[in-house]
Amino acid sequence: MDRWPERLSGRAVRSVDAHGKHLFVRFEGDLTLHSHLRMHGAWGVYESGRRWQRSPRRAWLVIRTPEHDVVQFDGPLLELMAESRTRFDSRLAALGPDILAEQLDEQRFLTRLREDDPTRGVGDALLDQRNIAGIGNVWKSEGCFDAQIDPWRPVAEISDDEALRVVRAIRPRMQESASRGGHIRDIRIYDRAGRQCPRCKASRIRARGQGDDNRTTFWCPACQR
């Protein structure tokens, strides 16, 4: 956060674009703030003088106007980029379609998925923002469970219909959660390792780290194929 106050002070915000969980705040003077919330990050907008939702110690960035405090809590990715418009757009174009877009571009999602490493487990591939933007670790597990797809199956063995079944299953659940500020009401298997599968009741939920980032995947070995 080298000299951020000096670099941003007094600059007007030109535009704000969300793409999945990526947020781009463009300031005048070719400065763009890029944030990604992963699991625990959050933005909050508060009227001046009002209490924030999270502790000030957890604030990574506070943008203050006469009326509002705009606060970024808990990162974990926050970067200030000074780059040309062209480079910025190519960066955005590198992202897959937004799972929360009003109309999901399913064809683009499938195209991206087919360009990915075919040996990669589908659960891991769903987390890759270049395939589809916005699916986090919770929804990866929940989506594969809803669609009854084994998250360890390589992408090459997943049909287009199966891949779409996953995203179509979680889209409404994610939209519902987004409308409640990210609160998830009806978790089915995420973080439920060792408990009985709520669907088939024939096995216990298993958990294991997956992919290069070793993000924990939860699944039922009996009813997810």
Ligand SMILES: [Zn+2]
């Ligand atoms: Zn099951």
